[in-house]
Amino acid sequence: MSSEETFSEEPIIRIIFFGRARVGEVIDAFKEIRLRPEDFSSPVAMQMALSRIYDALIRSLSSGLDRSYVAEVIFQDSLGNQIVFAADLGKSPPPVSTQNLRVKITVEFYREE
Secondary structure, three states: OOOOOOOOOOOOOEEOOOEEEEEEEHHHHHHHOOHHHHHHHHHHHHHHHHHHHHHHHHHHHHOOOOOOEEEEEEEEEOOOOOEEEEEEOOOOOOOOOEEEEEEEEEEEEEOOO
């Protein structure tokens, strides 16, 4: 499901969470760089992760250094687990005066058809 999908019906359940966000710049080519928990499972896994990062860095040098703004959003779910995700804010600076913001996260549940 894409984040742009719209629903014509009312949600059957709506849950609201509150948290914090930190806004910053990211080089677009670096968005594909990911470290997973299994990358730290052994020295060989770590070397493979570093190779992936190196390849992404080399590709970024040839494709240019376009930047975009992202927000790192952090909140606690209903079971007390810390949830972290990123929200792409686009190419232009967001209209905020500080890097640290409060956020409201709305989760809506719909019947599946």
